[in-house]
Amino acid sequence: MDRVGKEAGMNALDVLRLRGFVESTTHEKELEDYLGTPGRYCYIGFDPTGSSLHVGHLVTVMALAHMQRCGHRPMALVGGGTGMIGDPSGKTEMRQLLTPEIVAENKAGLKGQLSSFLDFSEGKAVLVDNADWLSELQYIPFLRDVGCHFSVNRMVKAESYRARLESEEGLSFIEFNYMLLQAYDFYVLAEKYGCFLQMGGRDQWGNIVAGVELVRRKAQKTAFGITFPLIMTSSGIKMGKTHAGAVWLDPERTSPYDYYQFWVNTDDADVQRFLKLFTFLPMEEIEAVAGLDGKDLNTVKAVLAYEATAIVHGKEAADQAHGAASAVFGGREISAAIFPSSVIPRQVMTDVSGMPCSRIPGQDFSSGMTVVDLFCRVGLCASKGAARRLIEQGGAYVNGKRIDSDSIDVILGPDTFEEGALVLRSGKKQYHRIEMV
């Protein structure tokens, strides 16, 4: 999708500002000039602490994608070297140190996921690994060349270390050192690629500024930094966390159906903000629906969920997730007047193939199965006690029929299936389809 409307031809920094990505920048005038020329490099570092990104990473990834759409060249730096140390910024606890094998594995996973957002062909985006230069570093030369530029007095005052300095756990030296390494990364990228912009979450401010200063001192060049706000939901929770933990981009960990559901359940108050941050829909179209509220907002949420899912999992998976949502929660037509750029299906179409689903052999039902056992078996309930409670509280449904507590011991036989399938429901939102095989 090319830039349309007022974002076309706009300075990348202004695009990011307009969409709510920018919390703070270093010397913004010069930064604007830097981004005024196409083909500029900019980078963000990713810790290879896991093999999958999650929604908490999305702001940074989307920022890179916008950079690319504005004609610049984003770089994703995978911290194969620093990942062996662990960034203490803003963290209350020390990180688990990673082994080289795990780092390699995670790195591969990250690249795959980044490819959904960035076009890595023809050098339009670059993936680098700081292990390439960090692992060969010699301690004494490093201390002399880099360490001498850092003031411990200043580092101790850095906001990013504060939590740990004040905590009971304290801060180990290896972690205190982290800032030097990240600053050195920036210096290397500046020298090697001419990359003079580093971006990151607000907790990276200290590390970014350290790099900007190192580039100035060692290379006598001006480098820049942008930090993004920490995205909280209106209810005050860190974005991307749910009761079940993180919302992952890896479809094995968070299915496209659940991913879609995560977005469709966005708080009313967050919809506008999230559309700007987490979709590529043009600003004009987002602003056009700003006045909608109540039930009408649900349509907007559907577009948000659809677009967000399509970016990560592709159009087909988004169609399925959307169709499954229509099947269980009821569909609604989406007027061509809103979000004309979106490719969301405008007509109601239901599609159960995207639903959470278990296949169970028919013979398991030949002598019947209790509702309690069935709910546990497909993971809708954590234990039989939980399943009993669910039924007693009136939250269990089979094929749309509530199981009342008197019939808690009802046995389900093969005749419960309609056309070889049956649908369980737990509470208001959790559906699970069972196919007999």
Add this chain to the structure above:
RNA sequence: GGUGGGGUUCCCGAGUGGUCAAAGGGAACAGACUGUAAAUCUGUCGGCCAAGCCUUCGGAGGUUCAAAUCCUCCCCCCACCA
């Protein structure tokens, strides 16, 4: 190394021999109200073959009719001192 204080159920945090599956809060789950929203109210919130039984209070032993609570050893954390 010394001295003192700690490690409790998802999290925080009460609990110092039986009345403890363990107060209170948070999270979570269910119901009502709704719009697959928020807020609010109500209920639930270790497991099981469920008026009973089993497992849990850092780990391993021990005392006792009875231990989260007492004793011994060990592991880990914190504070102050060296």
